Amino acid sequence: MSSDAEDRTRSQAEVTQEATPGSTRQEGRPIQGSAWKRLTWPARRVLRTAGDRYDRMAKPARLGVSAGMVVLAAAVPVLLPYVTADSGYWTSVATKIGIAALLALGLNVVVGFAGLLDLGYVAFFAVGAYTFALLSGAGRYAIAISRSQPNAFKLLPTWHMYFWLLLFVALLVALIAGVVLGTPTLRLRGDYLAIVTLGFGEIVRITATNLNSLTDGSQGVNQIPHPAINVGSVHYNFGLNNEAYYWLLLAVIVIWIFLLRRVNDSRIGRAWAAIREDELAAASMGIPTIQMKLLAFAMGAAVASLGGVIYASQIGFISPDSFQLFSSDFGSVIILAMVVLGGMGGIAGPIVGAALIIFLPERFRFVGDARFLIFGGVLVLVMVLRPQGILPSRRRAAELEGGEVRETSVFEARQAGS
Amino acid sequence: MKKVTVFRIGKVPVDSQTVLIVLVAIAMLIVLDLFVRRTRAGKGIRAVAEDPETASLMGVNIDRIIVLTFFLGGLMAGAAGLLYGMFYSQALFSMGFLPGIKAFTAAVLGGIGNIRGAVLGGILLGLVENLGAACTGAQWQSVIAFVVLVGVLMFRPTGLLGEQVSS
Numbered sequence: 001m002s003s004d005a006e007d008r009t010r011s012q013a014e015v016t017q018e019a020t021p022g023s024t025r026q027e028g029r030p031i032q033g034s035a036w037k038r039l040t041w042p043a044r045r046v047l048r049t050a051g052d053r054y055d056r057m058a059k060p061a062r063l064g065v066s067a068g069m070v071v072l073a074a075a076v077p078v079l080l081p082y083v084t085a086d087s088g089y090w091t092s093v094a095t096k097i098g099i100a101a102l103l104a105l106g107l108n109v110v111v112g113f114a115g116l117l118d119l120g121y122v123a124f125f126a127v128g129a130y131t132f133a134l135l136s137g138a139g140r141y142a143i144a145i146s147r148s149q150p151n152a153f154k155l156l157p158t159w160h161m162y163f164w165l166l167l168f169v170a171l172l173v174a175l176i177a178g179v180v181l182g183t184p185t186l187r188l189r190g191d192y193l194a195i196v197t198l199g200f201g202e203i204v205r206i207t208a209t210n211l212n213s214l215t216d217g218s219q220g221v222n223q224i225p226h227p228a229i230n231v232g233s234v235h236y237n238f239g240l241n242n243e244a245y246y247w248l249l250l251a252v253i254v255i256w257i258f259l260l261r262r263v264n265d266s267r268i269g270r271a272w273a274a275i276r277e278d279e280l281a282a283a284s285m286g287i288p289t290i291q292m293k294l295l296a297f298a299m300g301a302a303v304a305s306l307g308g309v310i311y312a313s314q315i316g317f318i319s320p321d322s323f324q325l326f327s328s329d330f331g332s333v334i335i336l337a338m339v340v341l342g343g344m345g346g347i348a349g350p351i352v353g354a355a356l357i358i359f360l361p362e363r364f365r366f367v368g369d370a371r372f373l374i375f376g377g378v379l380v381l382v383m384v385l386r387p388q389g390i391l392p393s394r395r396r397a398a399e400l401e402g403g404e405v406r407e408t409s410v411f412e413a414r415q416a417g418s
Numbered sequence: 419m420k421k422v423t424v425f426r427i428g429k430v431p432v433d434s435q436t437v438l439i440v441l442v443a444i445a446m447l448i449v450l451d452l453f454v455r456r457t458r459a460g461k462g463i464r465a466v467a468e469d470p471e472t473a474s475l476m477g478v479n480i481d482r483i484i485v486l487t488f489f490l491g492g493l494m495a496g497a498a499g500l501l502y503g504m505f506y507s508q509a510l511f512s513m514g515f516l517p518g519i520k521a522f523t524a525a526v527l528g529g530i531g532n533i534r535g536a537v538l539g540g541i542l543l544g545l546v547e548n549l550g551a552a553c554t555g556a557q558w559q560s561v562i563a564f565v566v567l568v569g570v571l572m573f574r575p576t577g578l579l580g581e582q583v584s585s
Contacts, residue, residue: 184572192571195522199564202519210557326512 073250077243091242095314096329097358098249099307103330104338104350105256106303111336112344112396113264114296115276116186117194119325120201121304122332126323127177128305129312130208131170133221136162136313163227163313170309171302178301179294186293189279201325201332209320220319224312238313245314252306257347263299272296273395328361328372341382343389345396352390439501443537446497450490451533463487467531516560520547523567529577538578 057065076094080087103125110118185196208215215221227248228237238244263269271292274282283289311330312318325332334357342353360378364371388396423434454460465473466483474480495514502517503509524543528535543566550562570577 184568188571188575192526192575195519196568196571199519199567203561203564206557206561210555325515 070250070254074247077246088242091246093358093362095242095246095249097355098246098253099311100330100335100338100354100358101351102249102253102256102307102310103304103335104342104354105253105260105347106300106307107335108339108344108346108350109260109296109303110300111339112346112350112393113269113272113276114293115272116293116296117190118197118297118300119194119332119336120181120197120199120204121300121335122323122325122327122330123181123201123204124174124177124301124304125308125311125330126204126208126318126320127174127301128170128308129318129322130215130221130308131173131305132166132309133224133312133318134214135166135169136225138221138224163225163309167306167309170305174301174305174308175298177305178298181301182294182297186290186297198325198332205320205323205325208323215320218320220317220321221312222317224316224318226316227313242314245310249310252310253351256303260347268292268295337379339389341379341389343392343396346391346393349389349391349393356390435505439505442497442501446494447533447537450494453490454533459483459486519567520563523563523570525577526567526575527570527577529579532577532579535577535579542578 077087077091080090080094084090103121106124107118107121110116110121181197181200185193185200188196209218211217226238226240229235236244238248264272271282271287274285274287275289275292279289307330311322321327322329323331326334328334338353338357339350340353341357342351343349361371361375364374367374382390424431425434426432454463462473462478462483463486465476465478466480470480473483498517499514502513506513520543521540524539525536526539527543528537528539543563546566547559547562551559554562
């Protein structure tokens with residue numbers, strides 16, 4: 001399979017070489033084009049091999065690597081004190097990476113699998129966070145009810161017990177929100193879809209700001225309860241223990257990855273790939289494109305809302321400002337950057353992207369505000385050197401590879417994008 | 419300090435800034451319309467929009483046309499930014515975000531690729547937004563713009579005056 005792809009790439013390279021005399025050839029890859037491309041070729045090669053080597057592994061080896069990674073990830077809070085003196089701070093960064101990775105994996109379904117550019121993804125994160133915050137009894141609305149009717153909340157005496165229930169409620173609400181927002185928008189394509197999803201993201205945020213009586217407007221909801229476990233004799237409140245949230249996130253991510261792999265290797269996954277590569281052809285092959293796109297949209301929404309619930313219960317406070325489009329925490333644009341930087345269409349890619357995009361600005365905090373400048377520069381550099389992302393899926397890479405080897409002209413690239 | 423003269427047309431007070439903005443908009447509309455319709459470069463732009471591949475076979479330098487459209491777009495946006503900053507007496511790095519989306523909405527409303535439509539769309543969007551805001555409250559103004567955008571894309575994706583570019 002992989003050698004097939006390689007052969008194809010090589011034969012394409014040879015064709016290109018015939019077409020452009022004067023270009024030299026090295027290790028089966030053409031070096032051509034500008035001086036810039038020749039100069040950066042070794043760096044691109046190094047970046048390329050890391051992802052490709054994993055892609056070419058046999059299945060048991062890949063499973064072993066994955067299991068090892070999960071164990072390693074679970075051990076991070078335990079190992080941190082040996083690495084850094086400020087382990088408490090870095091644990092909180094690790095939970096932030098966990099939320100970011102969850103969001104990136106969710107957006108990856110929409111953007112990477114189904115190929116729909118969604119710029120309003122943070123809306124579903126907000127839906128989850130607000131659903132949990134308001135149903136858990138925090139916020140003006142719930143407090144007013146509990147004052148006027150003290151019996152109203154007797155059904156739910158200890159909110160933290162219901163964290164797990166509310167997790168599923170928020171998931172359902174986000175599924176519905178995904179279908180409701182998706183139905184009118186998913187008939188659109190390309191730029192139109194991006195702008196409309198962006199508009200919906202803003203509508204959700206503005207609504208949260210304006211519904212003062214329900215959400216406390218721009219003041220936000222505070223005193224959101226932390227989750228707790230009350231099973232038999234086990235009583236544990238998550239409180240402000242970042243490790244607990246980290247492991248919770250890890251568990252959710254592992255479950256999600258398992259589901260994602262199953263779905264993506266099924267008929268649904270193949271339908272998504274077909275829609276991504278040529279929607280018209282997919283539709284004429286009998287794929288129900290609207291349903292498949294809606295499914296991707298709703299799945300992404302559900303995952304984002306899980307992230308929102310965990311975020312709200314960890315921080316204990318949310319406001320519309322947490323869900324701004326350009327927010328440097330989990331704004332739609334940053335999440336999209338994680339997916340694109342890490343590599344679309346895979347599973348490792350978005351996680352790596354999320355980790356880098358959260359970690360780097362924290363690590364270089366000592367350089368002050370200039371770190372965002374450096375960060376932006378690094379992003380541009382990586383995308384120039386490796387447009388398919390750090391660890392793209394083989395299929396996605398092949399889709400882009402065709403363009404890269406043949407030196408796509410502007411209009412071809414545009415047609416491929418639309 | 420800037421000087422603003424207020425005068426009346428009938429019973430309506432109008433200040434000189436508003437008049438300037440309207441005049442500049444009309445002038446820009448006419449010049450851009452003439453450029454795209456009458457000049458050789460304008461013909462190139464329309465050709466590339468219609469079918470880039472065929473246009474390049476006919477000797478149109480696509481990359482140069484794209485640079486030219488970006489230049490023109492930047493020019494128009496720059497003029498609009500100047501007027502916008504002047505009207506609100508302030509400049510902010512993030513103030514172009516909402517007007518950018520609303521510009522897109524107006525272009526879609528009038529019909530993408532249609533210069534006169536874009537102006538019509540802009541005027542209509544402004545009216546709908548402000549009359550709507552008068553009914554629902556100013557904080558919902560942007561929401562109204564987005565709802566208009568979604569509505570147009572759903573029910574009349576070619577815009578009011580129709581697209582001049584085949585998709």
